[in-house]
Amino acid sequence: MARIGARLAATGAAVVLGITGFSSVAAADGTVATTTAPTGSAVITVDQQFLANTALNGIVVLPLPSATADDTNNVLTTTFPVTGGVANIPAFNGSVQFGGGLLFVNLNNGKNVAFKQLDFAVRAWNFSGVPDGGTTSVALLDPRGFTQRGRTGTTQTVSATSLQVDAAGAQYLDTALGTTYFTGGQSVGSLALSYTPGS
Structure with missing residues (x-):
């Protein structure tokens, strides 16, 4: 035994x-060892009506580095470069991270809030950011209107005719800025996103 x-x-x-x-x-x-970082960008073409309404209400929205703004032929665009993420956009999986940030300023009372660590959560279908001094992300913008997802080679894309303020983001912004201006569903502009995974 x-x-x-x-x-x-x-x-x-x-x-x-x-x-x-x-x-x-x-x-x-x-x-799998990654030798190249993901590339791409999220480009927001700002709606002129939204721009005018925010100005009339004393609100200014500014992109923060490394985001860039361009005003060509009276069309204002803001570009946020892809800095990371693992996503399969056509399959509604993963997330994409972006450089830069957004600064919101209420000129009427001097209050402001800045968001960094911008992220597009594919399944939740929204852009979020972490406010300065905070640790929890806030849903800010939702692709809406006529939206399309696609893939050409290894590059994945999203386009939306309307990029709208998320209801949670509107509530957060109104509280932080001491205003009642923001509401869920406000159209900020349109979106063109491209994302090529790292390899």
Whole structure:
């Protein structure tokens, strides 16, 4: 009995070692080294009516570096570069991170709030940001209107004819800025997003 027990113990140990070795190989094989970072951008073409209404209400919205703004032919666009993320947009999975941020200022009372760590959550279908001094992201903008998802080669895209203020974002902004201007569903402009995963 002692010999049988010893053999079973040895066999069991060999099986455990075999499984452990296999798991280690599987884990090593499942880890893919990234040599290039994701690329792309989210471009917002700002709605002139939204721009005029915010100004009339004493609200100014400014992109923060590394986002850039351009005013060509009286069309204002703001571009946020892709800085990270793992996403399969056509399959509604993952998220994409962007550089830069957004600064909201209420000129009537001097209150302001800035958002960084911008993120597009594909399944939730919204853009969020973390306010300065905070740790929890706030849903800010939702692609709406006529929306399309696509893929050309390795580049994934999203377009939306209306990029709207999220209800949670509107509530947060009104509280932070001491205003009642923002409401869910306000159209900020249109969206063109492109994302190429890292490799």
